[in-house]
Structures are given as C-alpha cells and as structure tokens.
Amino acid sequence: MMDNWKPSTKAVHAGTKRSQYGELSEAIFMTQGFLYESAEQAEARFIEAGDDEFIYARYGNPTVAMFEERMAAIEGAEDAFATASGMAAVNGALMALVQAGDHIVAARALFGSCLFIVDEILPKFGVEVTLVDGTDLDAWRGAVRPDTKVCFLEAISNPTLEVIDIAGVSEIAHKVGAVVVVDNVFATPVFQKSMELGADVVVYSATKHIDGQGRCLGGIVLGSREFVRGPLQTYLKHTGAALSPFNAWVMLKGLETLALRCEAQAASATYLADALTGHKAINRVIFPFADDHPQQDLARRQMTQGGTMISLDLAGGKAAAFSFLNALKIVRISNNLGDAKSIITHPATTTHQRLSDAQRSGLGITDGLVRISVGLEDKDDLLDDILAALAG
C-alpha cells in the first residue's frame, strides 16, 4: 500500500514503528542498548540482526530507523543510513566507495567541507581527485577514466546556484562503471528526485530543510540496499557517526511539514527573485528558474520548483554587501539555510573565506555576492526589508 502513496503521505506516515502502547506520534527511543531474552538470542542477533532487531545505537535505533525508512520512502531509495551531520553522511558515502588507488571526479563548486574531503582528505589516503566545472558535460567526459569509482556533485551549487545535469553526468559515469553521488541539499527532497535522474547515492544534510527550524544537526545517505547495508553500514557503524535518537525524532517531525515549508519558501524565493530583477543596486539576481539563468531549461527539467535560495550580486562590492546585511531587519545574518527564518550570508568573507582569490573568482563568488535562504515570513515583509536595506 505504501508504495502507492504520494510523497506528502509518505512524509507523514512512512516508516512509523509503534510500541505496545500504540502511541500516535513517533516515540523517542532514547536508549543506547537493547536487552536480549537469552544468551542464545544475543548470539543469534550478532550473527544476523533481523528487521526491528537492534544491538547498539551506534548500529541502529528504532527512532533513527523510522527516520531512515521515511526518508528512503520519500526519496524512492531502497535503504538509508542516518548520520550525526551532513558531513558525516558525505564522508561516509565517499569513504565506503573508494580505496587507495581509486579515482574520483567531482564538481568544483562544492560546499566548503565537501571540497575539503575530496581535495584534502581523500588524496592523503591515495585517492586521486579531478575537479571539473560541473556544468560542462565535456569536462566530465574528459575526466572520467576506467579507474574512476565515483562522480560526486551538488545538483545546485552553493552559493552561485549553478545547475548540474544529473542525467548527463550519470550516463558518462555509468559508462566507466562509476557510482554517482549527489549532495541534494539545495534541491531538497521535495523538488528533485535525483535517483530517477540517474544518481546511485543521494546525500542530505538534514540540518537544513529537513529539520527546517534550526535545531539539530543530522544527515543521511540513501542508496541501494546492497550498498547501504553493506559497505556503508560497515564503515559508519564502526566509525561512530550515528544520529542521536532525539535528533532523529526532530527530523521525523520536520519531514511531516517538509513539503509545505519548501513549497512556501520556494514560492517566496520566486517572488523575490522576480521583484528584485532589474534593481539598480544589483548586478544580477541568481535563481535557477529565473529567465536569465543560463541553465533555466535544465533546472525546470530536473526540479519542480526553483528552490528556496536566491543569490544577489550587489553592484557596490563588499562595502555594499556589508551595509546591506547590516541594514536588514527581518532577514538575519547567519550561515545556515533551509530554515523557517530567512538568513543571509556573505560567502566571500565567511563560508568561502578559506579559498584563494583565484578559486573564488573561478567559482563566481564576487565580493558583492550575498546568498539568501528564504524563510517562511510573509513575502511582502521580506521584499520590503530587502528594498529598504538596499536603499541604505
């Protein structure tokens, strides 16, 4: 029955496990360990734990399992493993897939810590990495080799909101037998089904839209059962990236309203992008569904909405960006995203400060670029706040 449910029904009901009390809301099983009825039962469970049989919370926990099952149902994945943060998910997915001597191709425009893993950590362990302009399919074609094990990308890049052709990259990767890993945070589970487009593994920072109210860190890796319950689980259960049952419960409750929140936030983002286009203080409004976005057609093929993020390239550079940030009253300065509260970031001096000037300009991160995560406030209040701050 569940397979026929629409995503919003799955987001409310999928994966629910009830105790003998028949609680309506999901229970928080705040326990590290699990009892065995007998020594024989303990022995059997260590040989092979069945469904709904748990050993230790680093391996699995009923509340965490509810979150994993619900996410897998929404994403259309066979299975999922939840982690303590988005970065634990990215690290786990990549570490489970490669070993010394392997080759990875990754899109250059990555979230800072994702770039650190592929550019600094993996090479230390003998994994060769080639970074490419992710929007250029010829670059992917030229970079993959017979020993390429993984192609890694963020479907919508941070903070310049470039769109990568997942079907195109998947076709190139699959020809050499490489696994496509997509970090789908910016596109959200609501607006994009990366696996239907060809991705093999999808990773989320649940810290973002899935929590959506700025409370908990969390992450999840989704993929085939063979991968998730094989190399991924083996790596994660021994290295201790387990999600707390309490945080899993927060994420479960977040999933119940995920689609409503994302749709409302995307509608406001669309409205703001449109209303701000042509403003004299802004060189460029960046939004994947905007008419002047270079990959608008691709974005509309891959996603049902343009997402909840907009970026603005302010004409006055850093000084203009700083006075704009400081003048905003509703949109607050922080570096999270996907939150109910609208948030603004100046990437050049914060999230992308560590990069060299050349790297930043290669990624299109100008001194005037600001990234706005559009929240759940009234869209006209947000527009008024932004217009007043732009007027100085």
Ligand SMILES: *Cc1c(COP(=O)(O)O)cnc(C)c1O
């Ligand atoms: C935030 C984020 C991450 C890391 O997630 P954490 O939960 O902060 O560890 C990874 N990728 C993208 C695209 C992100 O936005």
